[in-house]
Amino acid sequence: xxxxxxxxxxxxxxxxxxxxxxxxxxxxxxxxxxxxxGPSGCGKTxxxxxxxxxxxxxxxxxxxxxxxxxxxxxxxxxxIYVRYKIGMVFQRPNPFPNLSIYDNVIAGYKxxxxxxxxxxxxxxxQKSLTSAALWNEVKDSLHKKGTFLSxxxxxxLCIARAIAMEPEVILFDEPTSALDPISTSSVEQLFxxxxxNYTLIIVTHNMQQAARVSDKTAFFYVGELVxxxxxxxxxxxxxxxxxxxxxxxxxx
Amino acid sequence: xxxxxxxxxxxxxxxxxxxxxxxxxxxxxxxIVLLYIIKQGVMQVNWHFLTHIPAPExxxxxxxxxxxxxxxxxxxxxxxxxxxxxxxxxxxxSENPGTRLAYWSGLCVDILQGVPSIVVGIVVYFWIVKPIGxxxxxxSIALAIMMLPIVIRSTEQTLLLLPPSLKEAALxxxxxxxxxxxxxxxxxxxxxxxxxxxxxxARIIGETAPLLFTALGSNLFSTNITKPMESLPHLIFTYAxxxxxxxxxxAWGASFILLMFVLLLNIFTKLITRKWxxxx
Amino acid sequence: xxxxxxxxxxxxxxxxxxxxxxxxxxxxxxSYSQMKWETIFRRILIxxxxxxxxxxxxxxxxxxxxxxxxxxxxxxxYLWGKVWDPVNNIYGAWPFLIGTLLTSFTxxxxxxxxxxxxxxxxxxxxxxGWLSNLLKNTIELIAAVPSIIYGFWALFVLVPIVRNFEMKxxxxxxxxxxxxxxxxxAVMIIPYAASLGTSLxxxxxxxxxxxxxxxxxxxxxxxxxxILPYTRSGLFAGILLSLGRALGETMAVTVLIGNTSTIAxxxxxxxxxxxxxxxxxxxxxxxxxxxxxxxxxxxxxxLVLFFVTVIINLIxxxxxxxxxx
Numbered sequence: 047x048x049x050x051x052x053x054x055x056x057x058x059x060x061x062x063x064x065x066x067x068x069x070x071x072x073x074x075x076x077x078x079x080x081x082x083x084g085p086s087g088c089g090k091t092x093x094x095x096x097x098x099x100x101x102x103x104x105x106x107x108x109x110x111x112x113x114x115x116x117x118x119x120x121x122x123x124x125x126i127y128v129r130y131k132i133g134m135v136f137q138r139p140n141p142f143p144n145l146s147i148y149d150n151v152i153a154g155y156k157x158x159x160x161x162x163x164x165x166x167x168x169x170x171x172q173k174s175l176t177s178a179a180l181w182n183e184v185k186d187s188l189h190k191k192g193t194f195l196s197x198x199x200x201x202x203l204c205i206a207r208a209i210a211m212e213p214e215v216i217l218f219d220e221p222t223s224a225l226d227p228i229s230t231s232s233v234e235q236l237f238x239x240x241x242x243n244y245t246l247i248i249v250t251h252n253m254q255q256a257a258r259v260s261d262k263t264a265f266f267y268v269g270e271l272v273x274x275x276x277x278x279x280x281x282x283x284x285x286x287x288x289x290x291x292x293x294x295x296x297x298x
Numbered sequence: 299x300x301x302x303x304x305x306x307x308x309x310x311x312x313x314x315x316x317x318x319x320x321x322x323x324x325x326x327x328x329x330i331v332l333l334y335i336i337k338q339g340v341m342q343v344n345w346h347f348l349t350h351i352p353a354p355e356x357x358x359x360x361x362x363x364x365x366x367x368x369x370x371x372x373x374x375x376x377x378x379x380x381x382x383x384x385x386x387x388x389x390x391x392s393e394n395p396g397t398r399l400a401y402w403s404g405l406c407v408d409i410l411q412g413v414p415s416i417v418v419g420i421v422v423y424f425w426i427v428k429p430i431g432x433x434x435x436x437x438s439i440a441l442a443i444m445m446l447p448i449v450i451r452s453t454e455q456t457l458l459l460l461p462p463s464l465k466e467a468a469l470x471x472x473x474x475x476x477x478x479x480x481x482x483x484x485x486x487x488x489x490x491x492x493x494x495x496x497x498x499x500a501r502i503i504g505e506t507a508p509l510l511f512t513a514l515g516s517n518l519f520s521t522n523i524t525k526p527m528e529s530l531p532h533l534i535f536t537y538a539x540x541x542x543x544x545x546x547x548x549a550w551g552a553s554f555i556l557l558m559f560v561l562l563l564n565i566f567t568k569l570i571t572r573k574w575x576x577x578x
Numbered sequence: 579x580x581x582x583x584x585x586x587x588x589x590x591x592x593x594x595x596x597x598x599x600x601x602x603x604x605x606x607x608x609s610y611s612q613m614k615w616e617t618i619f620r621r622i623l624i625x626x627x628x629x630x631x632x633x634x635x636x637x638x639x640x641x642x643x644x645x646x647x648x649x650x651x652x653x654x655x656y657l658w659g660k661v662w663d664p665v666n667n668i669y670g671a672w673p674f675l676i677g678t679l680l681t682s683f684t685x686x687x688x689x690x691x692x693x694x695x696x697x698x699x700x701x702x703x704x705x706x707g708w709l710s711n712l713l714k715n716t717i718e719l720i721a722a723v724p725s726i727i728y729g730f731w732a733l734f735v736l737v738p739i740v741r742n743f744e745m746k747x748x749x750x751x752x753x754x755x756x757x758x759x760x761x762x763x764a765v766m767i768i769p770y771a772a773s774l775g776t777s778l779x780x781x782x783x784x785x786x787x788x789x790x791x792x793x794x795x796x797x798x799x800x801x802x803x804x805i806l807p808y809t810r811s812g813l814f815a816g817i818l819l820s821l822g823r824a825l826g827e828t829m830a831v832t833v834l835i836g837n838t839s840t841i842a843x844x845x846x847x848x849x850x851x852x853x854x855x856x857x858x859x860x861x862x863x864x865x866x867x868x869x870x871x872x873x874x875x876x877x878x879x880x881l882v883l884f885f886v887t888v889i890i891n892l893i894x895x896x897x898x899x900x901x902x903x
Contacts, residue, residue, distance in 0.1 A: 504724020
């Protein structure tokens with residue numbers, strides 16, 4: 047049975063007076079991979095950051111409208127709790143440089159002071175690193191700091207860190223744009239495996255990536271959600287002329 | 299043309315020679331001072347010197363135990379006050395750079411950095427010595443006021459250099475603001491903050507003027523912080539200007555100890571910034 | 579264990595929508611208490627910054643209040659009164675203003691060539707390398723040595739030398755005095771202008787220098803006509819900072835200046851003879867000030883010192899911040 051995990055209804059966001067997300071409405075189903083694409087400045091990253099309430103941390107940033115996680119309005123929930131349930135992976139891999147790999151994975155627990163028994167922590171670390179396809183590469187150096195890891199490995203560590211919190215949804219903000227092609231494909235491979243347990247929303251600048259990894263794609267243009275459809279449909283027969291122009295490379 | 303070119307080149311070479319001369323000649327006074335203090339002071343230091351209080355005037359023997367312990371106590375008390383207040387104020391300034399409070403507070407930090415130490419001393423005299431008398435506590439407060447600008451500025455500058463992605467990563471995990479700062483940001487800036495703290499300590503253990511009218515000094519051994527307490531720089535000042543040779547000897551020994559300690563702290567700071575700088 | 583079993587049963591019956599709410603209620607409670615601590619922490623941060631404001635305001639108020647008796651009784655003429663005679667209750671600050679200005683400016687003039695040379699050497703000729711690091715560390719060491727140690731050493735080593743020199747030039751051979759104090763002060767303030775100047779000279783953009791070299795300029799000419807004009811106001815700010823330091827310096831000066839509160843009529847006697855600065859007279863006589871007017875007159879000197887050093891430092895810092903923009 048399909049359930050709607052994230053639903054936006056007439057959602058708007060501003061930076062001061064700058065209206066960057068305009069009346070966006072969409073429903074995202076459970077265990078789907080949704081790609082969000084569009085040219086620079088179209089509001090896709092801002093919209094993504096509203097979902098886990100990172101947007102409001104910028105001074106002068108505001109939002110209005112309905113944005114729900116299951117049946118609860120995200121903006122009436124405790125923001126810290128929202129971020130437990132909705133994880134995020136950023137464009138540049140950002141593992142904590144002062145923590146070991148082990149501590150990085152469970153950073154969400156450790157930094158929050160959540161008491162979890164050591165045995166359970168060990169399990170969480172192993173499970174998360176395995177889900178992030180990193181376990182075999184680091185299992186012997188868990189207590190070293192992660193500075194020797196490559197870019198792709200660091201990004202997978204960040205994914206493991208997000209998974210460890212057992213979120214419902216994982217948001218990705220251009221997760222492979224800072225990685226080399228081999229790391230990129232290993233991360234994309236991960237998306238296929240992760241969607242069994244999580245719902246993934248991926249902002250990407252790379253149309254081909256959107257076509258490769260997602261079930262559904264959303265196209266943003268100048269703050270508006272122009273089109274939201276099955277990926278196959280979007281890329282073969284888009285409904286809107288703007289989508290058509292973007293896909294065929296009229297602008298990027 | 300060639301003759302002029304030759305002249306210009308000669309001028310350039312001469313200039314460089316003059317610059318090098320002036321730049322390096324200034325190291326000579328420093329070396330002279332260091333060597334003299336070491337020479338005069340090292341012979342004074344022995345176990346007796348470190349564990350006895352000064353002998354009465356005109357008598358030989360004695361040591362600087364009261365000043366040593368006094369300096370440690372006074373500086374420790376200043377640090378207990380100045381380090382947390384300074385770090386937190388520095389965190390505020392680095393996290394809220396555009397606000398009005400940050401502007402005026404930052405201005406006050408700059409002002410305090412320029413206030414002469416004697417002025418701080420006489421102000422604290424009225425604040426604390428008048429009500430409760432000459433005491434080590436009053437000396438510590440005066441020194442703490444002098445430590446604050448250094449700790450604040452180095453904390454602020456260290457934290458401003460950290461990449462914002464660090465904060466973002468922690469916030470996205472649902473970590474609340476105070477834990478982000480205390481458990482992520484501050485530990486990552488640890489090297490810079492610590493070196494600022496050590497530099498501020500190195501600065502105040504040699505300060506005399508603020509202690510002249512607050513902690514005063516004393517010939518007796520005391521750990522009572524509500525009473526006057528001797529300190530290394532104050533002892534050096536008192537005995538340097540006294541007519542007795544034995545007291546001069548004590549002052550040389552104290553100078554040696556003080557100098558070595560200050561040097562060690564500075565070297566330690568350099569080692570920290572080189573080794574512990576967490577790679578970002 | 580039981581809790582997990584219970585929630586498993588619950589989840590089997592309830593829809594996905596509410597599964598996460600029941601199992602993880604622990605986390606929900608925690609997140610509410612975290613919010614409370616967040617607010618407390620932010621308030622603490624603000625309080626600490628406000629404390630800085632309070633300290634400065636407190637210092638200013640204390641100085642003004644304690645100088646009031648002197649300001650009211652002696653008026654503005656105090657500042658140029660030439661006689662300082664506490665025994666007869668006559669107070670005039672002019673000797674100390676002269677002493678402060680003479681020592682500070684002499685020290686400044688002596689130190690400028692050295693500070694500039696260091697700044698040009700470390701900034702332009704040799705910015706990297708072991709020799710440059712060695713020099714940089716040495717300069718920082720000069721600033722690290724406590725001033726009382728400079729004073730103590732100078733009293734026993736420099737003063738006899740100066741005394742000999744004074745005998746040779748037929749001036750009263752005190753040894754201590756404004757001249758000795760200025761010499762030591764000069765060494766002490768060099769690091770301030772030197773390190774600031776070094777940073778500024780390093781910041782001169784390469785394209786500017788390369789343009790001059792491309793036109794055939796020698797190194798000296800590039801320094802003279804490109805680097806120095808570019809950094810002129812910044813180097814001036816460095817001098818201001820050194821001056822601020824010199825004005826406020828107390829201990830080395832107190833030990834070396836000879837504690838005399840009269841002004842010698844002839845300049846040579848004045849310059850090579852003993853005197854007092856605003857800081858040193860406070861250090862020397864504060865403890866002996868037994869009546870209100872005496873004490874208040876000294877505090878007023880502290881107030882003047884406060885204003886002068888603060889203004890000079892702030893001007894210097896303003897110039898520097900304009901540079902980094």
